[in-house]
Amino acid sequence: MTDDELDLVFGALADPTRRAILARLAQGDASVNELTGLFAMSQPAVSRHLKVLERAGLVSRSQQGTMRLSHLEAGALREATDWLADYRAYWEASYARLDALLADIDPSGPPDPS
Amino acid sequence: MTDDELDLVFGALADPTRRAILARLAQGDASVNELTGLFAMSQPAVSRHLKVLERAGLVSRSQQGTMRLSHLEAGALREATDWLADYRAYWEASYARLDALLADIDPSGPPDPS
DNA sequence: CTATTGTATAACGTGATGGTTCTAGAGTGC
DNA sequence: GCACTCTAGAACCATCACGTTATACAATAG
Numbered sequence: 597m598t599d600d601e602l603d604l605v606f607g608a609l610a611d612p613t614r615r616a617i618l619a620r621l622a623q624g625d626a627s628v629n630e631l632t633g634l635f636a637m638s639q640p641a642v643s644r645h646l647k648v649l650e651r652a653g654l655v656s657r658s659q660q661g662t663m664r665l666s667h668l669e670a671g672a673l674r675e676a677t678d679w680l681a682d683y684r685a686y687w688e689a690s691y692a693r694l695d696a697l698l699a700d701i702d703p704s705g706p707p708d709p710s
Numbered sequence: 711m712t713d714d715e716l717d718l719v720f721g722a723l724a725d726p727t728r729r730a731i732l733a734r735l736a737q738g739d740a741s742v743n744e745l746t747g748l749f750a751m752s753q754p755a756v757s758r759h760l761k762v763l764e765r766a767g768l769v770s771r772s773q774q775g776t777m778r779l780s781h782l783e784a785g786a787l788r789e790a791t792d793w794l795a796d797y798r799a800y801w802e803a804s805y806a807r808l809d810a811l812l813a814d815i816d817p818s819g820p821p822d823p824s
Numbered sequence: 825c826t827a828t829t830g831t832a833t834a835a836c837g838t839g840a841t842g843g844t845t846c847t848a849g850a851g852t853g854c
Numbered sequence: 855g856c857a858c859t860c861t862a863g864a865a866c867c868a869t870c871a872c873g874t875t876a877t878a879c880a881a882t883a884g
Binding site for chain 2: 599602603606607609610611612615618622668670673674676677679680681682683684686
């Protein structure tokens with residue numbers, strides 16, 4: 597995934613309205629009008645949020661009669677998580693070092709994090 | 711994780727310079743001057759990027775002699791991936807439906823995606 | 825105390841973002 | 855064709871984001 601694509605995906609995710617749209621779409625496709633009903637904002641504003649999501653590859657759209665349905669496209673989300681996953685190794689190592697440090701202080705070992 | 715926190719984290723990740731800073735910090739702490747050397751931009755610009763990362767909880771900082779070291783804080787990254795993971799269920803279900811559809815067309819079942 | 829180095833802050837310009845209202849276009853029903 | 859509904863686009867405005875340069879602050883060295 598290119599840097600520009602990550603810009604678009606993370607940029608799209610940086611807005612609460614757009615995250616809420618994604619949350620709604622995870623439960624099924626929706627029309628622009630239906631989405632507009634969920635937020636305290638005008639229909640053109642929602643249309644523009646959808647455009648941002650579409651440009652980021654997070655959403656695809658299809659004509660369905662007189663309305664356009666938005667559909668969640670999980671591929672871009674997966675790529676974003678893949679990027680983040682590269683840091684998983686780091687933070688797991690980080691926690692491992694912390695555990696080692698705690699074990700060094702208290703040889704009974706770290707408590708079960710329940 | 712609150713919506714505001716997600717705004718800050720995804721907003722911070724939406725910039726390529728900041729992602730590059732995180733990538734650098736994953737390999738160890740670094741001073742502002744050292745980070746400035748990595749990018750074609752002024753030191754104040756880098757300082758502000760670090761401030762954004764700190765506000766998002768992605769980076770912590772400590773005084774080390776005359777310089778301030780930036781340290782990757784993986785916790786916020788984990789929370790971002792946790793948020794994204796909520797969609798994993800969706801897209802896996804989505805792929806499962808696709809598999810079912812393909813199986814319906816060709817009862818020999820979907821090929822091993824290797 | 826003074827000089828030096830590292831970092832932060834201030835002031836500014838410019839382009840992007842997110843909202844609005846008004847209007848145009850596209851698709852369906854009569 | 856005509857009316858109606860749904861959606862998109864244009865024009866505008868306020869605010870924010872990201873960069874700059876110049877300057878102030880903080881910590882160490884001499």
